[in-house]
Amino acid sequence: MNDMQRYFSRQLKTVGTVIFFLVVALAECTASTVISPTARVTTCENPSIACAKTVTATVSPTGRILFAWTVDDYLYVNYTDDRGKTLSRPIKVNETPEKIAARGEKRPNIAADSTGNIYVSWIKKLPQKWTSDIRFSWLKVGEINFASPITINDDAEPAGHSFNEMMVSDVGEVTMVWLDSRHSRAAKKRGEPYVGSSIYWATMNPASLTGSPKIKNTPYVNGNCVCCRLALTNIETDSEIDSETETGGRSPVVMWRHIFGDNIRDHALGVLGEPLQRVSFEQWQVDGCPHHGPSISAQNKRIHMSWFNDAPNASGLFYAYTDNLGETVSPALHFSERADSPGHPSLITGGDGKLKLAWQTFDGAQFSIHIMTSSRGDQWSDARIVAQFTGQTDYPFLLPHPDGDLLLWHKPGHALTLYDVSTYGKERYGKTQQEVIQ
Amino acid sequence: MRRVLQTAMPYLLLLIGSVSISSPALSTDKTTNQLTVEKVAGVFQEQNRLIMLWSVDCPPCYQELAMLERLLLSYPDLPITLISTDDDSERYEEVEEQYQRLDGNTLTAWVFADGMAPQLRYAIDKTWSGVLPRSYIVKAGSRVGHSGVLKEKEVRKLFKLPEN
Numbered sequence: 001m002n003d004m005q006r007y008f009s010r011q012l013k014t015v016g017t018v019i020f021f022l023v024v025a026l027a028e029c030t031a032s033t034v035i036s037p038t039a040r041v042t043t044c045e046n047p048s049i050a051c052a053k054t055v056t057a058t059v060s061p062t063g064r065i066l067f068a069w070t071v072d073d074y075l076y077v078n079y080t081d082d083r084g085k086t087l088s089r090p091i092k093v094n095e096t097p098e099k100i101a102a103r104g105e106k107r108p109n110i111a112a113d114s115t116g117n118i119y120v121s122w123i124k125k126l127p128q129k130w131t132s133d134i135r136f137s138w139l140k141v142g143e144i145n146f147a148s149p150i151t152i153n154d155d156a157e158p159a160g161h162s163f164n165e166m167m168v169s170d171v172g173e174v175t176m177v178w179l180d181s182r183h184s185r186a187a188k189k190r191g192e193p194y195v196g197s198s199i200y201w202a203t204m205n206p207a208s209l210t211g212s213p214k215i216k217n218t219p220y221v222n223g224n225c226v227c228c229r230l231a232l233t234n235i236e237t238d239s240e241i242d243s244e245t246e247t248g249g250r251s252p253v254v255m256w257r258h259i260f261g262d263n264i265r266d267h268a269l270g271v272l273g274e275p276l277q278r279v280s281f282e283q284w285q286v287d288g289c290p291h292h293g294p295s296i297s298a299q300n301k302r303i304h305m306s307w308f309n310d311a312p313n314a315s316g317l318f319y320a321y322t323d324n325l326g327e328t329v330s331p332a333l334h335f336s337e338r339a340d341s342p343g344h345p346s347l348i349t350g351g352d353g354k355l356k357l358a359w360q361t362f363d364g365a366q367f368s369i370h371i372m373t374s375s376r377g378d379q380w381s382d383a384r385i386v387a388q389f390t391g392q393t394d395y396p397f398l399l400p401h402p403d404g405d406l407l408l409w410h411k412p413g414h415a416l417t418l419y420d421v422s423t424y425g426k427e428r429y430g431k432t433q434q435e436v437i438q
Numbered sequence: 439m440r441r442v443l444q445t446a447m448p449y450l451l452l453l454i455g456s457v458s459i460s461s462p463a464l465s466t467d468k469t470t471n472q473l474t475v476e477k478v479a480g481v482f483q484e485q486n487r488l489i490m491l492w493s494v495d496c497p498p499c500y501q502e503l504a505m506l507e508r509l510l511l512s513y514p515d516l517p518i519t520l521i522s523t524d525d526d527s528e529r530y531e532e533v534e535e536q537y538q539r540l541d542g543n544t545l546t547a548w549v550f551a552d553g554m555a556p557q558l559r560y561a562i563d564k565t566w567s568g569v570l571p572r573s574y575i576v577k578a579g580s581r582v583g584h585s586g587v588l589k590e591k592e593v594r595k596l597f598k599l600p601e602n
Contacts, residue, residue: 103526104495130497226497263586287586289496289570310567310585338565341556364560392553412553 047071047090049078054102054394055410060112061170063402067416068110068120073097075108075122077139077146083403084418093137093146099125101132101162105229105293105395111168116141119174119206121152121166131158134178138206150209152202154217155182160197163293165232167252175252177201177232177272183222196259197226201252201272221276225257225265229293235271235325236301253325255279255296255305263287267294267307269326277326280318282309295347299355304377305329306345306357310338317342317359321377335372335383336361344395350405356421358386358398358407366390369409371398371421387419473521473548478561481519481548482576488596489519489574489581490588491562494532496570498587505590507540509599514543516597523570525550525558 049055052069059065066079067087074097076090094100101123102108108122118139123132134152139145153161160181168174180200187194199220204213234250251271258268260278267280284290292308303326306319315338320330336342340361347357355374360367369387374380387396387409394410404422411417473481482489490506492499510516520540522533530549537547550558559566563583566572573588574581575596594601 129494227495286569288498288572289493291495291568291570308567310569315565315567338567341560341564341567343568362556362560364557364564367556 047074047076047092049076049087049090049416050414051412052076052102052410053412054104054107055408055416056107056110057397057399057408058110058112059399059401060116061114062116064112064116065399065401065406065418066110066112066118068093068108068122070100070102070108070122073099075100075120077110077118077120083401083406083420084416087416091139091144091146093120094135094149098135098149101125104291106162109164109166111166111174113168113172114170115172117168117172117206118146119166119168120146121164121176123162123164124151126158128158130160130181132160132162134161134164134176136174136176136206140207147206150213150215152176152215152217153178153180153182153200154214155180157182157185159185161200163229165230165254167232167234169234169250172207173203173205175201175203175232175234175272177220177230177252177254179224179226179230180217180219181226183219196223198222199224199230199254199256201254218273220254220272221258221268221270223259224268225259225290227289227291228257231255231294231296231305233296233298233303235298235303253296253298253303255294255307257290257293257307265290266309267305269296269303269305269322271325274325277322279305279320279322279326279329280307280309280332282311282314282318282332284309284311284314286310292343295345297347297349297355299349299353299376302377304347304349304355306347306359308343308345316340317345319345319347319357319377319380330377333380335380336370346396346398348398348400348405350398350400351402351422352405356398356405358396358421360393360396367393369396369407369419371407371424373424384424386421386424471548472551473558474551474554475557475561478558481521481546482562482574482581484519485577485579487517487519487576488593489521489576491521491523491570491572493523493570494529494536495524499571502571502587503536503540505588505593509590509593510540510543510545513597513599516543516545519546520548522547522549523555523559523568525553525555527552 049069055067055069057067064079064081068077075093078088078090080087111119121136124135125132135149136152137146137149162179164178166176180198183198184194200217201220202215202217204215232254234252237251253271255269257265263285265284268276269279270276294307297304302321302323304321308317317336319333322329342361345359350356358371367389368385370383371386372380372383392412397408399406407419407421524533533549569585573584
């Protein structure tokens with residue numbers, strides 16, 4: 001169909017099995033070699049996903065898994081159509097090198113629509129400290145090269161624009177949301193106090209863009225935490241679908257760590273453009289950078305939420321849901337305690353329509369990835385460790401997939417690893433259920 | 439926090455009055471002050487010190503560092519250890535830039551060894567979630583942690599310095 005697919009057939013193979021799950025591993029720079037799931041890659045002669053510090057993935061409506069990753073100031077995209085058995089050859093997104101943020105939660109985003117178009121956004125670091133631009137490009141189906149990158153933020157003065165999140169509708173309507181420091185920097189210049197940062201958002205249809213378009217930026221809220229990732233999804237609404245644009249019927253919902261009152265770092269939720277609702281209540285008071293952001297997933301009109309907090313009497317990971325966009329919230333389930341050094345929850349509504357929640361813990365030497373499952377969030381299975389590793393790791397990301405959900409857990413310097421976690425939920429759910437507790 | 443400061447104060451007073459800091463001055467060699475798990479115990483063994491952890495990715499940390507820079511102009515011998523949690527060799531230059539601003543003081547300065555942040559966080563304090571800035575008062579063989587920006591008045595009180 002396009003160049004990526006032609007390259008695809010040249011690339012390779014490797015399937016490994018571990019005790020509880022199927023692991024598929026591949027490394028393009030050692031493409032002709034069978035690699036064990038944790039095989040270390042010794043050379044990075046070509047752009048290699050194995051050598052990237054972070055890997056972000058998405059699953060297209062057809063089940064294609066697409067990856068975005070960065071090596072040496074270039075962003076690359078490749079994909080697999082067979083759940084990781086073989087990977088396509090990477091395509092470079094930006095022809096001109098850029099300082100691309102790719103560590104921790106500051107990482108490229110990738111999305112795909114039902115037509116097969118691929119969309120990427122990333123943070124381009126600028127010379128001045130804490131200044132950066134939100135960049136965007138897309139690969140139209142049938143074309144070989146990504147479009148020339150454009151800058152999404154529309155402010156003239158350098159400012160911080162980071163922690164970008166992006167989603168794309170089936171018809172290619174792109175929604176982006178990010179942390180924006182333009183107001184705080186302006187206030188600082190005026191010598192005025194300013195708490196936290198701001199959230200901005202933009203929507204566009206790349207197919208209708210020409211030349212060097214200026215994308216309209218819309219401010220959403222002020223006073224949010226400056227260094228935690230955002231979480232973005234969309235939810236069914238009662239609005240009617242426009243038959244011409246095929247838009248409507250769903251609304252973008254964002255969750256973030258907000259600053260309430262005197263540095264209370266709890267979480268807020270809101271439909272973009274509408275008032276926020278506070279959705280977590282641990283009362284973590286800190287004048288600092290938590291570096292832990294939330295995860296959300298929509299299941300029809302219910303929004304499921306997971307987050308980290310570190311209040312003296314409520315520290316660890318939490319889960320709750322809301323059926324009315326945060327007006328009321330279920331009691332929070334405190335599912336991982338501080339003593340386990342938990343972090344980075346990844347919450348999805350899987351390909352089977354059920355919930356999966358993954359997170360990492362660390363015991364001083366070894367990382368463990370835990371997963372638990374639920375039908376609707378009222379009750380959860382017991383948690384089970386599905387992967388462990390000693391060494392450098394990226395964060396865990398669950399990927400909802402029509403043929404069974406997957407876990408992406410990248411280990412820089414090692415072959416890319418996807419874990420098949422689809423059978424876990426089917427076998428385990430309902431055997432041991434944990435009440436949602438206050 | 440107030441109770442911690444009150445408890446630590448006698449030790450810190452004693453230290454300021456009588457101890458000469460044996461720690462090295464800041465080094466421009468990016469490889470010399472990398473903190474490894476093996477070195478953590480030694481760093482936290484030195485008693486009656488304020489240990490401050492920060493990152494180039496943490497804007498509030500720079501409020502704390504700016505406060506410290508002001509304070510060190512008048513009190514260059516404060517018994518303070520700085521540790522950058524930037525465990526990425528590509529960021530060491532930014533870390534060094536900040537440390538250069540504080541050069542000439544008797545601070546001890548460290549940066550996390552490449553790729554070792556989780557292990558080092560755990561070795562320092564397994565209950566520390568990674569929130570920054572983070573600080574510890576080390577005294578009498580134990581340490582007390584604090585999350586968030588330290589205010590100048592808190593540090594002045596800790597070291598029994600006159601109010602500004």
